[in-house]
Amino acid sequence: xxxISGLRVNYGPIEAVHGIDLTVGQGGCxxxxxxxxxxxxxxxxxxxxxxxxxxxxxxxxQDLAEMIVEDRFRAGISLAPEGRRIFSNLSVLExxxxxxxxxxxxxxxxxxxxxxxxRFPILGERRHQSAGTLSGGEQQMxxxxxxxxxxxxxxxxxxxxxxxxxxxxxxxxxLIEDLRRSGMTILLVEQNVGAAxxxxxxxxxxxxxxxxxxxxxxxFGDGSDLMNELTGVHG
Amino acid sequence: MDYAAQQLLNALSFGAEYALxxxxxxIVFSIMGLVNFAHxxxxxxxxxxxxxxxxxMTASPIFLMAFVLIACVAISVAxxxxxxxxxxxANITTGLLTAFGVSIILQNxxxxxxSPRPIPAQQFIFLAKTFNVGPIQxxxxxxxxxxxxxxxxxxxxLFLKRSNLxxxxxxxxxxFLMVRLCGxxxxxxxxTAFAISGLLAGLxxxxxxxxxxxxxxxxxxxxxxxxxxxxxxxxxxxxxxxxLGGFILGFLEVGVxxxxxxxxxxxxxxxxxxxxxxxxxxxxxxxxxxxTEKGDKV
Amino acid sequence: MGGILNRxxxxxxxxxxxxxxxxxxIVGSYALWGESYQARIxxxxxxxxxxxxxxxxxxxxxxxxxxxxxxxxGIAAYVAAICVTPAAMKAISLPDAPWGIxxxxxxxxxxxxxxxxxTGVIGWLTGLFMSRxxxxxxxxxxxxxxxxxxxxxxxxxxxFKGNQAFFGIPRVFGLxxxxxxxxxxxxxxxxxxxxxFGLNLRAVADDEIGAxxxxxxxxxxxxxxxxxxxxxxxxxxxxYAFYLGTISARPFYFNYVFLTVAMLILGGLRxxxxxVIGTLMISLGLEIxxxxxxxxxxxxxKFPQMLGLSGLLLGVVIVVVMAFKPDGFMxxxxxxxxxxxxxxxxxMT
Numbered sequence: 001x002x003x004i005s006g007l008r009v010n011y012g013p014i015e016a017v018h019g020i021d022l023t024v025g026q027g028g029c030x031x032x033x034x035x036x037x038x039x040x041x042x043x044x045x046x047x048x049x050x051x052x053x054x055x056x057x058x059x060x061x062q063d064l065a066e067m068i069v070e071d072r073f074r075a076g077i078s079l080a081p082e083g084r085r086i087f088s089n090l091s092v093l094e095x096x097x098x099x100x101x102x103x104x105x106x107x108x109x110x111x112x113x114x115x116x117x118x119r120f121p122i123l124g125e126r127r128h129q130s131a132g133t134l135s136g137g138e139q140q141m142x143x144x145x146x147x148x149x150x151x152x153x154x155x156x157x158x159x160x161x162x163x164x165x166x167x168x169x170x171x172x173x174x175l176i177e178d179l180r181r182s183g184m185t186i187l188l189v190e191q192n193v194g195a196a197x198x199x200x201x202x203x204x205x206x207x208x209x210x211x212x213x214x215x216x217x218x219x220f221g222d223g224s225d226l227m228n229e230l231t232g233v234h235g
Numbered sequence: 236m237d238y239a240a241q242q243l244l245n246a247l248s249f250g251a252e253y254a255l256x257x258x259x260x261x262i263v264f265s266i267m268g269l270v271n272f273a274h275x276x277x278x279x280x281x282x283x284x285x286x287x288x289x290x291x292m293t294a295s296p297i298f299l300m301a302f303v304l305i306a307c308v309a310i311s312v313a314x315x316x317x318x319x320x321x322x323x324x325a326n327i328t329t330g331l332l333t334a335f336g337v338s339i340i341l342q343n344x345x346x347x348x349x350s351p352r353p354i355p356a357q358q359f360i361f362l363a364k365t366f367n368v369g370p371i372q373x374x375x376x377x378x379x380x381x382x383x384x385x386x387x388x389x390x391x392x393l394f395l396k397r398s399n400l401x402x403x404x405x406x407x408x409x410x411f412l413m414v415r416l417c418g419x420x421x422x423x424x425x426x427t428a429f430a431i432s433g434l435l436a437g438l439x440x441x442x443x444x445x446x447x448x449x450x451x452x453x454x455x456x457x458x459x460x461x462x463x464x465x466x467x468x469x470x471x472x473x474x475x476x477x478x479l480g481g482f483i484l485g486f487l488e489v490g491v492x493x494x495x496x497x498x499x500x501x502x503x504x505x506x507x508x509x510x511x512x513x514x515x516x517x518x519x520x521x522x523x524x525x526x527t528e529k530g531d532k533v
Numbered sequence: 534m535g536g537i538l539n540r541x542x543x544x545x546x547x548x549x550x551x552x553x554x555x556x557x558x559i560v561g562s563y564a565l566w567g568e569s570y571q572a573r574i575x576x577x578x579x580x581x582x583x584x585x586x587x588x589x590x591x592x593x594x595x596x597x598x599x600x601x602x603x604x605x606x607g608i609a610a611y612v613a614a615i616c617v618t619p620a621a622m623k624a625i626s627l628p629d630a631p632w633g634i635x636x637x638x639x640x641x642x643x644x645x646x647x648x649x650x651x652t653g654v655i656g657w658l659t660g661l662f663m664s665r666x667x668x669x670x671x672x673x674x675x676x677x678x679x680x681x682x683x684x685x686x687x688x689x690x691x692x693f694k695g696n697q698a699f700f701g702i703p704r705v706f707g708l709x710x711x712x713x714x715x716x717x718x719x720x721x722x723x724x725x726x727x728x729x730f731g732l733n734l735r736a737v738a739d740d741e742i743g744a745x746x747x748x749x750x751x752x753x754x755x756x757x758x759x760x761x762x763x764x765x766x767x768x769x770x771x772x773y774a775f776y777l778g779t780i781s782a783r784p785f786y787f788n789y790v791f792l793t794v795a796m797l798i799l800g801g802l803r804x805x806x807x808x809v810i811g812t813l814m815i816s817l818g819l820e821i822x823x824x825x826x827x828x829x830x831x832x833x834x835k836f837p838q839m840l841g842l843s844g845l846l847l848g849v850v851i852v853v854v855m856a857f858k859p860d861g862f863m864x865x866x867x868x869x870x871x872x873x874x875x876x877x878x879x880x881m882t
Contacts, residue, residue, distance in 0.1 A: 070419065321857075336855065343841035509677070
């Protein structure tokens with residue numbers, strides 16, 4: 001479904017990604033793992049259209065090169081960015097409505113919104129409160145829910161577990177697991193190697209802007225070897 | 236007591252005018268960080284449109300009012316398209332200086348195509364009638380102006396609260412990229428901000444024209460200068476701050492005129508600016524600074 | 534010399550020398566081929582050079598937009614004029630002046646020093662404000678200063694004569710003096726730009742929080758730059774009054790602010806060379822446009838009078854430069870960077 005080939009991402013004179021190839025199949029959950037500064041977020045940014053790149057990115061065979069950020073979202077690419085980025089001055093409901101702003105089927109939107117609010121009761125309780133008052137974990141749930149309300153074909157998740165308590169992280173990965181079962185296509189960037197391997201059916205390891213390994217979940221076991229390797233690379 | 240009521244009404248109507256203009260500045264600033272120095276020339280454009288259309292086409296005030304509003308919205312949106320889009324992601328000084336340049340261009344165009352002398356356009360003068368409420372002399376213009384401003388603020392509030400585009404504009408004031416990542420077109424949000432800004436300028440233009448009855452190339456400069464000060468005072472980019480700052484400026488101006496001796500009338504503007512500078516010393520980022528925003532964007 | 538100045542400053546002196554050479558060449562060509570009426574144009578252009586260099590100090594290095602320079606120039610011009618004009622003349626022109634200011638006169642040098650001192654003190658007082666503010670607030674307060682000072686000029690006609698001419702100022706300056714001042718200004722501005730304060734201010738402009746974390750005292754840096762820049766404006770104001778012999782409040786307001794800001798933008802805010810080049814380019818351009826404005830007859834074709842054309846073109850210069858070349862003509866480069874190949878490290882980052 002999503003195909004990336006020969007991707008290079010530049011920030012001024014610095015190249016963060018040095019030509020990588022990556023494929024995400026329909027209904028698959030692909031994890032992109034690696035240490036800080038490996039180029040994971042840059043890869044997602046290139047797909048979402050927020051970073052300049054060279055190389056080829058296609059969605060269902062359609063080249064995205066000429067599409068700006070807004071059009072990529074409308075084409076079905078939804079990014080839940082790192083650091084949550086909820087609109088802190090809007091209420092929880094308004095945040096969700098932003099995610100669905102491009103949709104015309106208002107009834108379905110309303111129904112899905114209610115589903116999300118009952119799935120995360122704390123969001124339901126605070127639907128009219130400013131989203132800035134939510135805790136980190138609640139904000140992350142809101143971010144993911146907002147990204148999904150646009151009915152994307154593929155969800156790009158950038159470090160959803162970053163800076164959260166273990167209990168909340170478990171909830172996040174439960175959600176990812178559920179999404180995968182329901183057939184959502186996911187490209188996941190994580191540093192939490194063990195949990196990411198469990199929910200993914202294919203894994204790419206990225207270091208210093210190049211892919212160093214790839215394989216199925218089984219190839220990586222519980223991820224402790226990879227974890228050691230990555231911290232080794234990093235340290 | 237009558238005198239006090241009279242001055243209170245004066246202050247309200249001055250404040251209303253500044254609040255209208257300041258809101259127009261603040262809505263653009265909150266979305267794209269642009270200090271729109273050319274806002275005064277948008278107002279002047281409305282005045283020239285009135286002068287031209289009022290003489291060649293029709294004298295119907297309702298039609299002319301609609302026309303002034305449309306003209307201001309059109310020029311505001313056009314300026315964004317032609318001049319401000321190229322500096323949309325530039326830093327604040329670049330944007331400010333660009334707007335400053337646009338303002339000079341328009342002023343001189345009016346000078347070149349129009350005249351340095353006032354051109355009469357008295358179609359809205361009829362709005363200004365004085366009548367007596369008990370012992371107080373009231374100008375109908377002051378009443379209209381205050382009412383229209385209150386209605387405009389309510390309307391804008393409803394738009395920002397209820398409509399999808401309005402919510403998107405509030406969201407964009409915090410995190411524009413995230414709004415785009417929700418599939419909402421940046422150009423549409425920015426164009427709407429400029430359209431609203433132009434509409435508010437048009438409204439202010441109608442009242443300014445009703446008071447002056449003539450149009451000059453620099454007519455927008457002074458009110459917008461004061462509105463700027465109002466914006467900064469309230470906290471730049473904060474819409475409630477712009478309204479608050481506008482009314483504070485209105486009251487300050489009337490207060491200064493009342494308190495200063497007649498002979499020092501020429502120093503009124505200086506005194507107002509001095510008070511504002513002192514207020515800024517107390518709160519460098521304005522009264523209603525959205526302080527949390529700074530940390531949010533990281 | 535080497536002990537006092539750092540490496541960049543010594544390098545800056547080379548650039549200053551190159552710019553001074555340019556100034557001397559212009560004066561030289563005037564002396565050889567110029568018409569006498571052009572002396573006045575040249576003088577005005579050199580006054581503008583000093584103002585725009587002064588703008589570069591605070592506005593350019595710090596990347597703020599400030600519009601109060603015309604006010605400081607006006608203050609210095611009026612103080613110098615009041616001090617230097619003979620008492621007998623002032624008895625006629627300022628009959629109602631308070632505090633005995635129409636009953637004394639000073640030597641031009643004392644008058645100039647008084648003007649510098651008073652403007653400097655006002656600069657310091659306003660600087661205490663300015664250094665605490667950020668971004669848009671700086672612009673607004675600078676506008677407030679301009680408006681307040683202008684209102685006082687207009688209101689106190691007993692001292693300043695408002696929009697009427699303050700006349701009878703001894704014309705003690707000539708082209709030689711202003712040339713000397715311009716060269717002095719160029720050297721001083723280069724030394725400031727490459728000094729610790731200049732470097733700090735440029736660092737603050739790039740990243741205020743980062744600079745603070747590196748131990749830069751942001752307020753003190755802004756205050757020093759602000760006061761230094763007011764001395765440039767003061768010098769320009771004094772030179773203006775000492776040459777023309779008459780002054781009025783009108784030139785020290787927004788129009789002059791537009792003009793000088795456009796000059797700085799065209800040349801490039803970040804370099805002293807840009808300030809000088811921008812000023813010279815616009816001064817030359819305006820002379821051509823001014824002829825057009827009056828409706829000249831060129832090759833038998835009578836052009837209509839076009840009031841506002843010069844202002845229009847100034848605006849176009851600002852908008853076009855900001856849109857397509859926001860760093861101006863020179864960007865971060867100085868005169869010597871074009872000649873010498875080993876550019877400094879800071880230019881690369």
